[in-house]
Amino acid sequence: MTFQLIGVNHKSAPVEVRERLNIPESRLPHALESLVRHAGVSEGLILCTCNRVEVLAHTENGHADLRGFLREYFRGEPATYEAYLYEFREREAIRHLFRVAASLDSMVVGEPQILGQVKEAYAVARAAGAVHSHLDYLLTRAFAVAKRIRTETSIGSSAVSVASVAVDLAKRIFGSLSGKHVYLVGAGKMSELAARHLLAHGAASIFVANRTHERAVYLADKFHGEAILFEQLYDTCDRADIVITSTGAPHAIFRREHGELFLSRRKNRPMFFIDIAVPRDVDPEMNKLDGIFVYDIDDLQQAASSHLSDRKQEADRAEDIINVEVDRFHERLQTLTVTPTIVSLQDQLETIRQAEIDRVRGRLGQLSPEQELAIDALTRGIVNKIMHTPVAALKSAAKESEATAVVDVVRRIFNLKEENQRTNKQKGKQSNDESSDPVFGLGLDIGKDR
Numbered sequence: 001m002t003f004q005l006i007g008v009n010h011k012s013a014p015v016e017v018r019e020r021l022n023i024p025e026s027r028l029p030h031a032l033e034s035l036v037r038h039a040g041v042s043e044g045l046i047l048c049t050c051n052r053v054e055v056l057a058h059t060e061n062g063h064a065d066l067r068g069f070l071r072e073y074f075r076g077e078p079a080t081y082e083a084y085l086y087e088f089r090e091r092e093a094i095r096h097l098f099r100v101a102a103s104l105d106s107m108v109v110g111e112p113q114i115l116g117q118v119k120e121a122y123a124v125a126r127a128a129g130a131v132h133s134h135l136d137y138l139l140t141r142a143f144a145v146a147k148r149i150r151t152e153t154s155i156g157s158s159a160v161s162v163a164s165v166a167v168d169l170a171k172r173i174f175g176s177l178s179g180k181h182v183y184l185v186g187a188g189k190m191s192e193l194a195a196r197h198l199l200a201h202g203a204a205s206i207f208v209a210n211r212t213h214e215r216a217v218y219l220a221d222k223f224h225g226e227a228i229l230f231e232q233l234y235d236t237c238d239r240a241d242i243v244i245t246s247t248g249a250p251h252a253i254f255r256r257e258h259g260e261l262f263l264s265r266r267k268n269r270p271m272f273f274i275d276i277a278v279p280r281d282v283d284p285e286m287n288k289l290d291g292i293f294v295y296d297i298d299d300l301q302q303a304a305s306s307h308l309s310d311r312k313q314e315a316d317r318a319e320d321i322i323n324v325e326v327d328r329f330h331e332r333l334q335t336l337t338v339t340p341t342i343v344s345l346q347d348q349l350e351t352i353r354q355a356e357i358d359r360v361r362g363r364l365g366q367l368s369p370e371q372e373l374a375i376d377a378l379t380r381g382i383v384n385k386i387m388h389t390p391v392a393a394l395k396s397a398a399k400e401s402e403a404t405a406v407v408d409v410v411r412r413i414f415n416l417k418e419e420n421q422r423t424n425k426q427k428g429k430q431s432n433d434e435s436s437d438p439v440f441g442l443g444l445d446i447g448k449d450r
Contacts, residue, residue: 002058002059002061003094003134004058005096007052007086010297025124032045033130035069038069042134055070067082100142102115103146104149108162109315112156145322169272169274170242181205182206182241183206185209186245190276194274240271245273246277273293273294276300334398337398338407341411346387356379
């Protein structure tokens with residue numbers, strides 16, 4: 001089995017590149033359908049946030065042209081983004097996913113939002129039928145690894161996020177946020193978090209405009225603010241000192257002429273725009289106006305870097321956990337290819353053992369409980385000794401390239417029928433406990449040479 005991942009993030013590509021590859025939430029199901037129809041892809045997931053766009057795939061044949069998928073889906077000029085792409089396979093794809101879910105690859109290391117975003121992407125992919133077995137197993141493990149890191153390290157101990165970094169920048173611009181008015185354009189989770197931080201630092205009031213007005217009313221009520229009809233955005237935005245915008249619009253909703261209008265109404269009192277949308281909501285030309293300060297998601301990255309040194313030690317501990325978990329997961333993957341054959345062999349020999357006991361039971365006459373136990377122990381011991389060599393060979397082959405050939409030989413020698421083979425369709429739903437793991441849960445007495 002093969003895992004492949006391709007994408008861009010805040011480290012590899014500037015925001016103008018990431019916004020070209022952005023897929024709106026409403027189009028994700030369609031994009032996932034296109035992905036799993038792409039040659040070589042059996043399962044797929046697309047993670048799309050303000051800081052990254054990543055395509056994760058499982059392929060049965062060992063290869064899929066994910067760059068080709070991007071070219072087909074976006075139908076743009078590949079030269080505008082291909083140089084910024086990174087690609088990972090197998091262990092490195094697993095490692096990258098674990099690091100992303102644990103927020104080690106985030107702009108603000110330790111921020112909690114990314115795990116929720118990965119879970120949302122997983123839910124969308126499952127609902128679209130794009131994730132069902134191998135990726136289910138991988139993503140379930142990624143969530144468990146992220147939880148372990150949160151539990152065993154202090155990487156998420158302080159409430160640092162993109163929103164809190166944006167508030168720090170606002171304080172630098174205004175000196176104090178006391179009495180400042182805040183306008184939320186878009187009523188998503190990040191906007192809500194930013195509003196919470198701003199009010200905690202002294203902001204006076206909150207205005208909320210959202211295309212779905214009911215959502216604006218809900219968020220405004222939550223912060224004792226005022227909901228504004230989205231159609232009145234340009235007529236009311238100048239009332240705010242700080243504008244936080246994240247709408248998901250396909251193009252900029254604030255342009256230079258809007259900034260000039262706001263400054264005129266405000267008699268040149270400064271305005272601070274925090275644009276956390278991808279694609280961007282604020283045209284960069286607005287930043288050229290005296291009195292308007294625009295920070296997009298990439299500008300926040302530099303401010304966020306100061307938090308990294310505080311978390312360096314905890315991040316190193318988290319990386320050690322990632323290394324252990326990647327090795328453990330990869331070992332399980334290797335053994336998964338031979339597990340159905342081992343289970344099938346166990347079932348076959350157990351059936352033969354029971355049949356032989358039943359066949360001779362009549363000739364043995366009445367047996368005492370002690371004799372029954374002795375016969376059971378004797379026959380089990382024989383079966384375990386017979387199984388030891390083929391099981392050891394299968395487990396050893398699983399780590400090499402000849403696994404398929406060894407599986408075929410064992411199945412032929414023991415006449416294991418395909419219909420007797422237990423498939424592992426539920427492996428993605430396994431618990432994290434080794435007793436329910438598709439490998440560790442076999443209950444065999446032999447072959448414990450892992």
